[in-house]
Structures are given as structure tokens and as C-alpha cells.
Amino acid sequence: MPIGFLFDMDGTLTAPMLDFPRIKAEMGIGDRPILEAMEEMSPQQRIEANAVLLRHEQQAAERSSLNPGCRELLDWIDSRGWPTALITRNSRLSAQTVLERHGLRFHTLVTREDSKYKPDPAPLRCACERLKVNIAEAWMIGDGQYDIEAGVAAGCRTVWLSHGRQKFFAAEPWRTVDDLHELASLLKEHYP
Numbered sequence: 001m002p003i004g005f006l007f008d009m010d011g012t013l014t015a016p017m018l019d020f021p022r023i024k025a026e027m028g029i030g031d032r033p034i035l036e037a038m039e040e041m042s043p044q045q046r047i048e049a050n051a052v053l054l055r056h057e058q059q060a061a062e063r064s065s066l067n068p069g070c071r072e073l074l075d076w077i078d079s080r081g082w083p084t085a086l087i088t089r090n091s092r093l094s095a096q097t098v099l100e101r102h103g104l105r106f107h108t109l110v111t112r113e114d115s116k117y118k119p120d121p122a123p124l125r126c127a128c129e130r131l132k133v134n135i136a137e138a139w140m141i142g143d144g145q146y147d148i149e150a151g152v153a154a155g156c157r158t159v160w161l162s163h164g165r166q167k168f169f170a171a172e173p174w175r176t177v178d179d180l181h182e183l184a185s186l187l188k189e190h191y192p
Contacts, residue, residue, distance in 0.1 A: 002081075003133065003137045003139070004083045004084065004128060004131045004133030004137065004138045005083070005085070006085045006127050006128075006138055006140045007084065007086055007087065007141050008087060008088060008143060008144060009087075009088040009090060009095060009098060011143035011144060011161075012141060012142050012147070012161050013066060013070050013074075013180075014070075015064070015065050015067055016143075017057075017060035017061065017063070022056070023053060027049045027053075029049075034049075034053060035089060035112060037049075038053075053091075054091055058093060061093075061094040061095075062101070064101060064102070066102055067179070067180055068180065068181065069179060069183075070180055071104075073180050073183060073184045073187075076184060083108075083131040083133060084106045084107050085106055085108045085109070085110060085128075086106045086110070087110045087118065088109075089111075089118055090111060091112065091113065092111040095109055096109070107130070108127055118142075118144075118146040118147060118149070119145070119146040119149035120150065121150050124154040135154050135155055136155055136156065138157070139158075139159060140154065140156050140157070140159070141161060141183060142158075142160070142161065143160070145168070145171065148169065148172075148173050149169070152171045152173070157174045157175075158173045158174050159173060159174060159175045159177060159186070160176045160177070161178075161180070161183065162178055
């Protein structure tokens with residue numbers, strides 16, 4: 001079975017796009033995780049909160065910029081014929097906007113509309129099934145706590161893109177890199 005690469009979007013491939021404190025304040029949910037807080041809302045509250053979230057996601061996607069090294073890394077992976085997935089807690093619309101804006105292609109896209117969302121490992125399993133990749137042969141790359149928790153729970157090689165930050169969560173990634181250039185070096189070491 002081939003290896004596969006599963007990427008988070010916001011903060012991993014793109015510069016961080018979303019102002020989470022502002023979104024949470026507009027929704028009135030305090031400091032709770034957005035999607036988890038929405039699950040506990042009444043149907044009407046959820047409709048209103050979803051409208052807030054979709055508006056912020058779409059505005060951010062339309063203004064998004066790629067992290068340095070993103071295009072080169074994805075081109076190198078593509079040149080080796082390895083399948084890729086984009087896995088995000090964002091909406092399908094905002095993810096497609098980012099992909100179209102930057103001309104990025106992935107073999108599959110898994111959003112919150114498709115599956116349970118990170119930190120649950122389900123979206124990683126879903127992506128691997130679509131890619132026909134054994135999850136133990138997949139790499140999960142993300143900059144957030146939920147990316148690492150999902151990758152560890154799924155049993156794949158999990159790489160935390162730290163952007164130079166200290167780790168603030170308990171889950172232990174397989175490797176830590178500062179940026180996408182360092183990730184490219186790590187991959188080239190493993191697959192010369």
C-alpha cells in the first residue's frame with residue numbers, strides 16, 4: 001500500500017486565517033471549542049451560530065495566504081505520486097475557496113460536513129479509505145492540538161508544525177517541525 005499525506009489547512013498550509021476569540025464572542029460561547037459548543041445549542045441557536053461561523057470562514061478564505069514552502073512541498077509530494085488529503089474542521093465552501101484561490105489540488109477533501117471532526121480520528125480514517133492508504137502508512141501534518149490528538153488516536157505518523165511555539169497540549173507528536181521547509185527536509189530524509 002502507498003504512503004499518504006493528510007494535511008490540516010488553517011495554520012498549516014495557510015497562514016492562520018480565523019480570529020477564534022472574535023468568532024466565539026459573536027456566538028457568545030466563552031472560550032469553548034466552537035463546533036463542540038454548537039453541538040449543544042438549540043436548533044435555532046445553531047442556525048445563528050453557523051451563519052456567524054460561515055461568514056468568518058468565507059471572509060478568511062477569500063483573504064488567505066499560503067505559508068512559506070507550501071507550494072514547493074505539495075509539488076514535491078505530487079512529483080512522487082503520493083496521494084494527499086486536506087482535512088479541516090472548516091466548511092467545505094471555505095476549503096474549496098482556499099484551494100481555488102491558490103490553485104491547490106488534493107486527492108480528497110474531508111470537512112466537517114463529511115465526518116466527525118478532529119480531534120476524533122474519524123476524518124483521518126475517512127481520508128485514508130478514500131486514498132486507499134493504510135492509516136499506519138499515513139502522515140498527519142497539522143499545527144493544532146486537535147490535529148495531533150486525531151493523528152495519535154488514528155495511529156499514523158503525526159507531525160506537529162509548531163511555528164516555533166512551545167507545545168501546550170498533552171498529545172505527543174511523532175515529530176515536531178518549525179515550518180513547512182523543515183517538514184520538506186524531514187520527508188526528503190525519509191524518502192531520498
